[in-house]
Amino acid sequence: MWVRERDAIDYLGVSAVTALAWLHFPYRGAVYTQLHYWALWVQRWVDQSPEQAVGVAVVATAVVGGAFLAGILHSASP
Secondary structure, eight states: OOOOHHHHHHHHHHHHHHHHHHHTOTTHHHHHHHHHHHHHHHHHHHHHOHHHHHHHHHHHHHHHHHHHHHHHHHHHOO
C-alpha cells in the first residue's frame, strides 16, 4: 500500500497534535484507572467463561475483517 507524501504529512500532524493534547489532558490518571478496571473486568470474564470469550473474539474478528474487506472493495470500485 502506497502512502502519498501529503497524506503522510497529514498523519504526522494529527499524531503530533494528539500527542500534545494527551500530554496536557487533565484527566489522564482517571482514564488510565478506567482502562485498568476494564482490563481487569475482561480478564475476569475470560477466566469465568473462556468459551464465550473465544466465541465473541471469533465473531468480532469476522465482523472487523468483513468491514475491512468491504472498505477495500469499495475503494477499488469505480
